[in-house]
Amino acid sequence: MGKASAFLVDDLQGNIPNGLVSKSKGRETAINIGNKTYVIGATEKEAASTVEIQIFDKSTGEWAIPTVLGTKPKPSKGHSAVVLDEGRILVIKGNSTSDDCFWFLEVNTVFVRERKLRLGTEVVAWSKGVVGEAKKPVVISGPSGVGKGTLISKLMEDFPSMFGFSVSHTTRAPRNNEQNGVHYHFTERSVMEKDIENGKFLEFAAVHGNLYGTSIEAVEEVTDRGKRCILDIDVQGARSVRASSLEAIFIFICPPSFEELEKRLRSRGTETEEQIQKRLQNAKAELEQGKSPRLFDHILVNNDLQTCYEDLKKLLGLSNGVKTTEISVPELVHMPLEHTVSKIDQKILINCSAPEQEKLATNMFVLDLSSIKGGAPGRTRGLNIYGAEPSINDIIRPNMPS
Ligand SMILES: Nc1nc2c(ncn2[C@@H]2O[C@H](COP(=O)(O)OP(=O)(O)O)[C@@H](O)[C@H]2O)c(=O)[nH]1
Numbered sequence: 086m087g088k089a090s091a092f093l094v095d096d097l098q099g100n101i102p103n104g105l106v107s108k109s110k111g112r113e114t115a116i117n118i119g120n121k122t123y124v125i126g127a128t129e130k131e132a133a134s135t136v137e138i139q140i141f142d143k144s145t146g147e148w149a150i151p152t153v154l155g156t157k158p159k160p161s162k163g164h165s166a167v168v169l170d171e172g173r174i175l176v177i178k179g180n181s182t183s184d185d186c187f188w189f190l191e192v193n194t195v196f197v198r199e200r201k202l203r204l205g206t207e208v209v210a211w212s213k214g215v216v217g218e219a220k221k222p223v224v225i226s227g228p229s230g231v232g233k234g235t236l237i238s239k240l241m242e243d244f245p246s247m248f249g250f251s252v253s254h255t256t257r258a259p260r261n262n263e264q265n266g267v268h269y270h271f272t273e274r275s276v277m278e279k280d281i282e283n284g285k286f287l288e289f290a291a292v293h294g295n296l297y298g299t300s301i302e303a304v305e306e307v308t309d310r311g312k313r314c315i316l317d318i319d320v321q322g323a324r325s326v327r328a329s330s331l332e333a334i335f336i337f338i339c340p341p342s343f344e345e346l347e348k349r350l351r352s353r354g355t356e357t358e359e360q361i362q363k364r365l366q367n368a369k370a371e372l373e374q375g376k377s378p379r380l381f382d383h384i385l386v387n388n389d390l391q392t393c394y395e396d397l398k399k400l401l402g403l404s405n406g407v408k409t410t411e412i413s414v415p416e417l418v419h420m421p422l423e424h425t426v427s428k429i430d431q432k433i434l435i436n437c438s439a440p441e442q443e444k445l446a447t448n449m450f451v452l453d454l455s456s457i458k459g460g461a462p463g464r465t466r467g468l469n470i471y472g473a474e475p476s477i478n479d480i481i482r483p484n485m486p487s
């Protein structure tokens with residue numbers, strides 16, 4: 086609590102009407118939502134190089150420095166900001182490209198509220214916006230030895246540009262054929278526990294006596310490459326992801342019989358007898374949980390591998406026999422330092438024109454947020470940006486904030 090001395094915002098104290106689009110004032114912006122003003126700005130210290138948030142509570146006249154979750158944007162020379170709804174502010178960084186210029190500051194979402202309760206402080210969370218089609222991530226669960234890895238490998242081989250594997254962390258030892266950073270990030274338990282405590286994981290669980298977890302970064306890394314993320318995680322993990330903002334498709338893989346599962350696990354030859362026994366024991370509970378109502382969207386029986394693979398492809402909307410090698414990588418749009426933003430429903434109009442060029446309307450963009458998915462923790466996917474027609478410009482300009 087105290088004075089926000091690092092900021093140069095002079096129009097606080099209730100002068101900004103709720104929900105008003107803020108024009109970039111340089112390095113700091115004040116946005117009102119309800120009783121609170123969120124001040125977004127870079128610190129005076131260039132070396133610190135982070136975007137800081139301070140909250141002014143108009144009802145108490147107090148300042149608060151919130152706990153900031155998520156990867157923070159690197160500061161740019163200026164930004165603009167607009168209230169999207171009661172829970173989120175869109176921050177557009179000037180002088181940057183569309184792969185790094187749209188950031189969502191969540192101030193009152195389910196995730197933020199839950200963390201507020203847990204931490205007992207003010208909380209805000211950053212989530213970078215990713216332009217492109219937002220195909221839902223795919224969560225694949227099932228008992229050890231059922232064939233999850235085999236099915237995922239086939240999918241990744243056939244559609245290398247479409248899918249990306251979320252590389253989990255684990256405390257178990259690598260198998261002979263496993264590479265660190267490719268199959269898993271093999272980690273010390275103490276390191277992983279610390280990272281969990283520091284909120285770096287989307288989910289984690291103790292499985293067969295080891296810790297396994299999906300870091301937020303693992304999912305972000307795939308999303309940033311414009312790919313559809315595949316998560317191979319256990320049933321507990323699936324439950325956690327269900328409760329998160331990820332909005333995935335959940336698929337449970339079943340063996341044709343328990344005997345066949347045991348046979349596959351043994352023939353893989355990667356576990357000791359003791360480990361096989363543990364995995365078989367756990368498989369019973371996992372198969373039971375796989376039937377939990379509303380946890381999995383689809384259950385596939387992996388009897389004949391090829392049949393199961395075809396069924397999986399069908400579920401993922403991959404038509405028979407089509408091998409897609411192309412993904413449409415969205416063209417980068419450059420956002421100049423000088424720009425103004427305004428909001429109409431789920432569309433954000435970004436005017437990059439210098440005033441004397443405004444009539445040309447060559448630098449107007451529409452950022453369409455109607456199909457966005459996800460959010461903190463992790464990326465906000467499915468942003469669509471395109472050039473605006475002059476007619477839209479004409480309709481909008483009378484309402485632009487000065
Ligand atoms: N919750 C969770 N489970 C994971 C994660 N990564 C792998 N698992 C699960 O941990 C279990 C054991 O995986 P692994 O040791 O590779 O053995 P395998 O399933 O027999 O190949 C499997 O059920 C995986 O789906 C993760 O990040 N989170």
Ligand SMILES: Nc1ncnc2c1ncn2[C@@H]1O[C@H](COP(=O)(O)OP(=O)(O)O)[C@@H](O)[C@H]1O
Pocket residue numbers: 227228229230231232233234235236349350352353387388389390391
């Ligand atoms: N439909 C199937 N029929 C026969 N064997 C299979 C089938 N699917 C997978 N396997 C084999 O079963 C073993 C376990 O498969 P794997 O993909 O490692 O399972 P998981 O990742 O679920 O632990 C592997 O040796 C794999 O080649």
